[in-house]
Amino acid sequence: MNEPRAWRVGFSPRRASALLLGSEAKASRGLKPTLHELKLVEWLRKAAGRSPQLVAGIGDDCAIYRPKSGEDVLLKSDQLIEGVHFRSDFAPGLIGERALARALSDIAAMGGEPRVCLVSLAVPRGRKEAWIKSFFRGLLRLALRTGVTLAGGDLAHADRIYCDVILIGAVPQGKALRRDRARAGDSLWVSGRLGKSWDRRIQPRLELGRRLLGCATACMDISDGLALDLHRLAKASGLAAEIDRVPLARGATLERGLYGGEDYELLFALPEGATAPPGAPRETTRIGKMTRGEPGNIRFRGRVIRPRGYDHFA
Numbered sequence: 001m002n003e004p005r006a007w008r009v010g011f012s013p014r015r016a017s018a019l020l021l022g023s024e025a026k027a028s029r030g031l032k033p034t035l036h037e038l039k040l041v042e043w044l045r046k047a048a049g050r051s052p053q054l055v056a057g058i059g060d061d062c063a064i065y066r067p068k069s070g071e072d073v074l075l076k077s078d079q080l081i082e083g084v085h086f087r088s089d090f091a092p093g094l095i096g097e098r099a100l101a102r103a104l105s106d107i108a109a110m111g112g113e114p115r116v117c118l119v120s121l122a123v124p125r126g127r128k129e130a131w132i133k134s135f136f137r138g139l140l141r142l143a144l145r146t147g148v149t150l151a152g153g154d155l156a157h158a159d160r161i162y163c164d165v166i167l168i169g170a171v172p173q174g175k176a177l178r179r180d181r182a183r184a185g186d187s188l189w190v191s192g193r194l195g196k197s198w199d200r201r202i203q204p205r206l207e208l209g210r211r212l213l214g215c216a217t218a219c220m221d222i223s224d225g226l227a228l229d230l231h232r233l234a235k236a237s238g239l240a241a242e243i244d245r246v247p248l249a250r251g252a253t254l255e256r257g258l259y260g261g262e263d264y265e266l267l268f269a270l271p272e273g274a275t276a277p278p279g280a281p282r283e284t285t286r287i288g289k290m291t292r293g294e295p296g297n298i299r300f301r302g303r304v305i306r307p308r309g310y311d312h313f314a
């Protein structure tokens with residue numbers, strides 16, 4: 001990727017790195033923000049939302065976030081890159097929504113409550129301001145629905161659309177759902193149907209995540225395919241796993257349900273004999289159980305399956 005260039009600023013790309021969503025920080029580096037940038041940042045500042053924990057948001061060198069006592073802070077970073085995660089002709093609002101939804105799904109997987117986010121966005125020079133606003137409208141609509149405040153970020157030019165969302169959440173101290181705490185004999189569950197495609201909306205399972213606090217022994221979200229993600233959970237817990245069913249989305253093949261990515265459902269383990277908590281999505285399904293065996297070994301209907309799924313480095 002080319003060196004990112006400052007937003008609508010006509011100075012040497014060697015000096016330019018990016019535009020902070022805070023004019024003061026930029027002025028301190030001797031860069032003159034243009035009217036366009038200032039208006040865009042002002043528009044973002046107004047649209048950003050509010051959080052009682054956010055002492056200061058967009059407009060200073062850093063945002064100030066004050067965690068509540070008795071909480072652990074969850075930190076998550078998630079990238080969305082044109083040509084890797086989506087095509088350039090996808091609607092900007094959907095790309096923005098998805099960028100945040102993916103990170104929200106990880107906060108849900110820990111049983112957390114999302115609080116504030118930082119969004120870095122780089123776009124090619126040809127992209128109009130309207131595209132950027134649509135991107136942020138999509139992202140901020142979901143932010144509003146899920147109680148997330150935009151605390152800052154970074155805007156830049158690049159040779160393709162690139163977005164990085166940093167999401168900060170919180171969970172009662174010591175209570176976060178982790179993937180390394182499953183026990184042999186635990187039942188395995190999935191919150192919805194698998195094998196969905198990119199153009200479906202992600203429903204981050206935030207409420208279910210919170211309901212699983214104190215009852216699930218392990219949890220993670222399925223982003224790279226059931227086979228690969230279950231392998232990760234089993235390996236982290238030092239166990240093997242057996243599954244006998246895969247709840248499939250309409251039109252999805254078993255291949256896609258097992259090995260496709262982008263599902264963003266929760267995969268969780270419950271103590272033997274326990275049922276899904278009240279309020280869990282209707283489609284929550286028991287798919288198998290954790291067993292003793294070679295850590296990370298997964299069997300589907302008695303047959304060992306390879307932990308393949310989406311792998312950026314394969």
Ligand SMILES: [Mg+2]
Pocket residue numbers: 105106109220221222223
């Ligand atoms: Mg995850």
